[in-house]
Amino acid sequence: MKSSLLAFNDKGIYCKQADVYLDPWRPVKNAIITHGHSDHSRWGHQNYITHHTNVPIIRHRLGEINVTAKEWNETFVINNVKFSLHPAGHIFGSAQVRVEHLGEVWVFTGDYKTEDDGIAVPYEVVKCNTFITENTFGLPAFKWTPQAEVMTDINNWWAENRAEGKTSILFGYSLGKAQRLLKYLDTNIGTIYTHGAIENMTNVLRPMIDLPPTTLVTRETKKEDLSGSIVLAPPSAHGSTWIRKMTPFVTGSASGWMAFRGARRRRAIDKGFVLSDHCDWYSLLDSIKATGAEKIICTHGYSDIFSKYLREIGYDARTEKTQYEGDEGETADLETAATSEI
Template sequence: MTAPLLEFNDRGIYCSQADVYLDPWKPVKNALITHGHADHSRWGHERYITHSSNVPIIKHRLRVTNVIGKEWNETFVINNVKFSFHPAGHIIGSSQIRVEHKGEVWVFTGDYKTEDDGISVPYEVVKCHTFITECTFGLPVFKWLPQAQVMEDVNNWWAENQAEGKTSVLFGYSLGKAQRLLKFLDPNMGKIYTHGAIENMTQVLRPQVDFPATTLITRETKKEELLGNIVLAPPSAHGSTWIRKMAPYVTGSASGWMAFRGARRRRAVDKGFVLSDHCDWQGLLESISATGAERVIATHGYSDLFSKYLRELGYDARTAKTQYEGESGEMDGKGEKEMESEEAVLNELNINVEEKL
């Protein structure tokens, strides 16, 4: 029996014909990397191959130099297997990886979203026979509002806190979410301050995107300077001595999990903004349909329920175990696992799984 073009083993997603791995979670010789988040881009590989816009991200985060950059749709061949990177729209530099051998085409999405966020190269549909998809938000209860509406709410929240003489502290991952928020904050309202982790990452990305000006918070920064302004911070800063010095402040968090009151309560934030760098339920289904794929492999997320629904639609769908973590893999430093359990989500919304799927 012929081995599949891509297979899952204890190191990652392996192409035996080319002897390369896609987003491996253990050290390997040749690693093709979709994007810079920690669960997909790990230290220790002999050679990294990724899209050119992701090269500075990997070099900054992993402190490595052995990184090769490719352009969008640029085909490169390894032992007669054709590879190419295609926009995933997840964060800056994020790619899908297309793999072709003897007329068979597989696509690995990594993480992706279909809404154009204004800073990442928008998601591109790539036709294939087998589609390896994340399903971080693979339940029908997830339906995102347009980004413009969410950012209007963020700026209005800032204005309300400003009127009360309070500092607005907004949490978002240092790579991806923070820059998406920054791009659409209204700089006319006041100064935008940043935590060091976000400031450092933003400086790496400034050559690629025109961001508003930011001011790094240092030991010399007085809390009086922050009043009425907004602070971008990673989730790991919540509850730290760093943030307690900013009182009086109001906290907000931007995440897909903010769709649920329970998630907001468990994270002890004053305001939740539902803004995700992953597809919602409809985005996943539309993306899969557009590829023309007959086979679908669901990885991280609500993979069991999602693949079950796909089989009911007529797809040859199954799940595969990986070490990818969706939005929880985008955490900065220590933090609780962000993914809500199926039981918690469905119980909170009083949804019967069988009826909904």
């Protein structure tokens, strides 16, 4: 019986022929990393391989690791297995991994989205036999509004809050979402302040992305300075003592989970903006069809529901368990809230 080119085990997604793991969640000798979010790029591997734009990101998070940088579509061969990295469109530096051996081609998407956000290199369709896809938002209820419309809503919300003398606090995870928001905030409205976690990550990315100026919130920052401004902060800052000096303030969150009112209530958010760095249901289906793959492996998210639907429409689809947790650890509790409304 022919063995799979890639197998799922207790350490991650494994290519035995090359002795290489893809986004492993336990320490291994050789790891190909798709992107910089902490559930996909973990500390402890002996050797890291990733796209060169992701190198400063994972070094910022993991320290002085042993890492080899690759270009887009650059083929590198390990023990007769061909690998290459292709844009995933998820966040800046995010990649899909193409794996080829003896005429068989697999693609591991990591996390991905097909909407061009103007920051990440846009998603590239990669033809394959087997496609490993995330299902973070793998329900028909998830259908995204175009980014330009969402950003117009955010800027209007900020302007309204400013007119009322309130500080706008907008939550988004520090890598990816924060920079996407920052790029399209209207600096004519006021000053953009940042939480330290976002400021530090943004400074890592500034040499590679054109972003507007920001001001770090410090102990010396005065309440009157923040009035009418917008503050970008990670979800973990919500409810902390850090935001007390910003009173009166209004909170907003930019996330795919904001499609459900229950998710907003659970996080005690005043305003939800539906903006995701993942595919919606329809983009997932379009992506799968475009690859021409016969076999689909569904991982984190609504994998059971999504794979069942794929089988109903004729795909050879199955699920596999992983330890990918979602961006900045926010997925688990919000998924629970969202499911309660389905």
